[in-house]
Amino acid sequence: MPDNAIDNYETYSTGELAKACGVTVRTVQYYDEKGLLPPSDFTEGGRRVYTEDDAAKLRKVLLLKSLGLKLADIRSFLESEASTRVLRDILEAQDEKLAAELEERALALRRIAAMIESLDATGELPAETIPDMEDVMRERLTWRESELYPIYRAMLVAGILIDVVEIAAIVWWATTGDWRPFAIALPFIVVAIACVVCAYRKRIAYVCPHCRCVFEPKALNWFFATHSPTTRKVTCTACGTKSWCAEVSSERLADEREGNDNRRSCAS
Numbered sequence: 347m348p349d350n351a352i353d354n355y356e357t358y359s360t361g362e363l364a365k366a367c368g369v370t371v372r373t374v375q376y377y378d379e380k381g382l383l384p385p386s387d388f389t390e391g392g393r394r395v396y397t398e399d400d401a402a403k404l405r406k407v408l409l410l411k412s413l414g415l416k417l418a419d420i421r422s423f424l425e426s427e428a429s430t431r432v433l434r435d436i437l438e439a440q441d442e443k444l445a446a447e448l449e450e451r452a453l454a455l456r457r458i459a460a461m462i463e464s465l466d467a468t469g470e471l472p473a474e475t476i477p478d479m480e481d482v483m484r485e486r487l488t489w490r491e492s493e494l495y496p497i498y499r500a501m502l503v504a505g506i507l508i509d510v511v512e513i514a515a516i517v518w519w520a521t522t523g524d525w526r527p528f529a530i531a532l533p534f535i536v537v538a539i540a541c542v543v544c545a546y547r548k549r550i551a552y553v554c555p556h557c558r559c560v561f562e563p564k565a566l567n568w569f570f571a572t573h574s575p576t577t578r579k580v581t582c583t584a585c586g587t588k589s590w591c592a593e594v595s596s597e598r599l600a601d602e603r604e605g606n607d608n609r610r611s612c613a614s
């Protein structure tokens with residue numbers, strides 16, 4: 347309980363405020379650091395002094411936090427002049443987000459139930475419940491023929507040409523002892539490989555199996571990711587999930603961006 351009363355107002359030390367609101371001292375300090383809960387005053391000894399208003403504010407922060415709101419959103423609400431409207435927008439967005447998550451979980455539950463049922467009955471997974479990934483892969487095959495296939499073919503041709511030059515130079519070196527053709531060819535080979543990799547990366551994007559976004563992974567993440575011929579284990583730039591993603595033409599990315607004005611789901 348507050349043990350001092352100044353100007354008819356109850357005041358709290360950090361510890362008292364924490365206790366009154368059922369949080370740790372560290373939490374109060376953290377919210378202060380984050381600019382959410384600056385103390386109303388300081389004692390002569392430099393200790394924080396909080397008022398009843400601050401306690402009400404902290405309870406509000408804790409309530410919003412329990413609804414899953416981010417601290418940045420809470421701060422924007424607390425700092426806003428039109429706080430009621432901002433809060434409404436924030437809650438509406440949170441409502442949408444939770445509803446989408448709920449839907450996703452419900453779908454996962456249905457799939458699990460179907461899989462268990464199928465495993466019990468046949469000892470195998472049912473074909474119709476194999477996740478969306480399969481749909482993406484199937485779609486992929488159709489445009490592999492139309493869009494991505496020329497890219498793969500160009501890469502293959504470029505790769506063979508690079509190999510021929512490289513091997514010829516090495517054979518020349520081994521048989522004649524003259525290393526100069528290899529030394530001359532090496533920088534060109536490195537540049538050629540870099541060009542092929544860049545050209546390839548520019549023409550492809552990935553579909554996130556979690557949020558269904560088409561995205562372009564970060565360069566280093568992409569380069570060092572483990573991959574299969576049609577998928578790559580990359581981090582989705584929209585939802586941040588690292589998973590095996592199907593490779594698609596980057597034209598899809600452009601389509602997605604155009605459509606983004608009307609859809610919130612893919613905005614990061």
Ligand SMILES: [Zn+2]
Pocket residue numbers: 554555556557558559582583584585586587
């Ligand atoms: Zn995602």
